Amino acid sequence: MLTNSLVELDRQHLVHPVSSFEGHEARGVRVLTSAKGARIRDAEGRELIDGFAGLWCVNAGYGHESVVEAAAKQMRELPYATGYFDLGAEAPIRLAAELADRAPGDLDHVYFTLGGSDAVDSAIRYIRYYWHAKGKPTRDQFISIEQGYHGSTTMGAGLTALPVFHEGFGVPYEWQHKISSHYVYRNPLGDDPQAIIDASVAELRAKIVQLGEDRVAAFFAEPIQGSGGVLVPPKGWIKSMRGVCAEYGILFVADEVITGFGRTGPIFACTDEDIVPDLMTTAKGLTSGYAPMGAVFLSDKVYQTIAQGAGAKAIGHGFTYSAHPVSAAVALAVLKLYEGGLFERGLEAGKRLQSGLQTLRDHPLVGDVRGRGMLAAVELVVDKDRKTPLPVSVQPATRLFDRAWEQGLVVRSFAQGIFGYAPPLCCTDEEIDEIVARTRKVLDLTLDDPEIIEALR
Ligand SMILES: Cc1ncc(COP(=O)(O)O)c(C=O)c1O
Known part of the structure; x- marks a missing residue:
């Protein structure tokens, strides 16, 4: 009885993500x-x-009771602290330090979001700011990959290359471009790993040249394409793509929202190929779903350039719930479980x-x-x-x-x-x-x- 009324209430009032309203109403919620x-x-x-x-x-x-306890303790002591106005709380500070310690290379600076989509959106904003700070504001073109998923904010949905996220929404923007996926099983070149890597490298180079070498801001890639159908690139693919970005001075962003936190083995999948991205986005396994949280990692190069470019001016990017202490306490407890x-x-x-x-x-x-x-x-x-x-x-x-x-x-x-x-x-x-x-x-x-x-x- 209770379930039936919930199903009816859901039908009447709750809007579900990525669903056909009509189909959902017909099927009902489970x-x-x-x-x-x-x-x-x-x-x-x-x-x-x-x-x-x-x-x-x-x-x-x-x-996991330890996670529940960590959240309850934080809620009891200090359920909220803003990060604005030079304020903060212990949990997010400690979490940023722990994560920076485990992230590859100089990804030493962490900006906390509420999930993966706003981590991607924040990355785009920091990248735009970075190129302005470097005196190259015309580097404003972004490249991502067919079958890729980078979230559902308007900017992230434009980097995403799944038609359902575009239709009816007026994205992608004209500054968002795609190259083909490696999709080994259906690659027209066959399944030879080196041929696939060479083709991706050639396509990325060609796209950069076509857009103008001094116009491209960044390239976004998932170490394994998740929502596109779990598409695993050949070994060496991501390292080669990272190499092309370095060659042209383009920022390389590893979107590790799915692949982070042990999903493929290591804490971050890009360490599998020993690469250091310029920025990295994570979410999901960060709190293991016990509380909403994402994170953008900025390399020291990106962070320092933004810092110097802004000087004493505030960098106008932030959310009420950036670095939420309860989510951070949860993430610290989850990290303990992982390790x-x-x-x-x-x-x-x-x-x-x-x-x-x-x-x-x-x-x-x-x-x-x-x-x-x-x-x-x-x-x-x-x-x-x-x-x-x-x-x-x-x-x-x-x-x-x-x-x-x-x-x-x-x-x-x-x-x-x-x-x-x-x-x-x-x-x-x-x-x-x-x-x-x-x-x-x-x-x-x-x-x-x-x-x-x-x-x-
Ligand atoms: C690679 C990738 N980036 C970004 C996102 C968006 O994350 P969220 O759903 O937490 O906003 C996802 C979500 O599945 C994702 O797989």
Whole structure:
């Protein structure tokens, strides 16, 4: 009864992110009620394995009392402190120092936001300010990558290269440009890693030359493209792209909103290739979803240039909730959990997840399996040789999500018929094996689906 009235109230009043209002009203909300470890419960009493850590964010898993205590203590002592007017609080100061200590190279300065989108937006604003401070305000063009996702603020949505974030919103802006994705499985050049890297390097160079070498401000890249379908570049790709940026004096931004905090293994994925970005954006695993927070890391070069450019003038960028003390206290508690064994557990669980999912390759509907650490994807096709995707008419996203849900598994289900996985790092071996087994069951059921059988003809 309670659930029914919640579903109705939701229908009437709550606007959901990235959803068809019409479709959502027809389907109704699924109310989640509690969670522990890697498992969540819904209002109908169903227990599910959360193979997607909420929205690739609950890296530490649910129900950690130490995090709850840290938030409660901070709320009791000082629930809010502004960072304006030279004020501050202990938790965000300590958090900035701890993060700077772990970030690669000279990414020593941290600006805290409320999530990933405003971290990207803040990065764009600091980059614009940086080039003004350097006396080169015409360096105002930005490059990102097809299939990339950089959030949903107006500027970030323009860097994003997924059509649904553009249609009806008047973005991208004319200063936002794209180059092709590496998308190894569907790359027209084939899957030779060096050929893909060389093509990306050539395309980035060509784009810079086309826009004008003295016009480009920055290049944004995710170490692994998440929302585009978990697209893993060949090893060496990101280092090469970073190299091109250095060659042309363009700022390189690593968007680690998904890949940060142990998702692919190390605390930051760009350390995998030993690169130091000029700026880095993070969120999600920073607080493991227990409180909203993101962060932009500025290299010392960027920070000092902005500082000198502004002199005594205030740099007009800030939010009421920048460096929120409760979120910072939560992030510090989460960091303790990560370094108290969860990063190590994530490494082990990640190996098991990757090898487990690889066993699905024999399934008639599986075209590709890819990933790194606790981030993975299984791409479905109706014809393996031709790599034909599931037809849009069968609405793969909702169909596959619903079927997985019925099997007690939460996965991301992308519109193109791709399952995305980002389980909490705390998953047990049994839970990882269950994720794989339940996926196989979903694939088998999908194979028996009359509409899929029709598509397979
Ligand atoms: C790479 C990347 N950047 C930015 C964002 C935006 O973060 P948020 O949803 O916290 O605003 C996301 C979210 O998924 C992301 O994956």
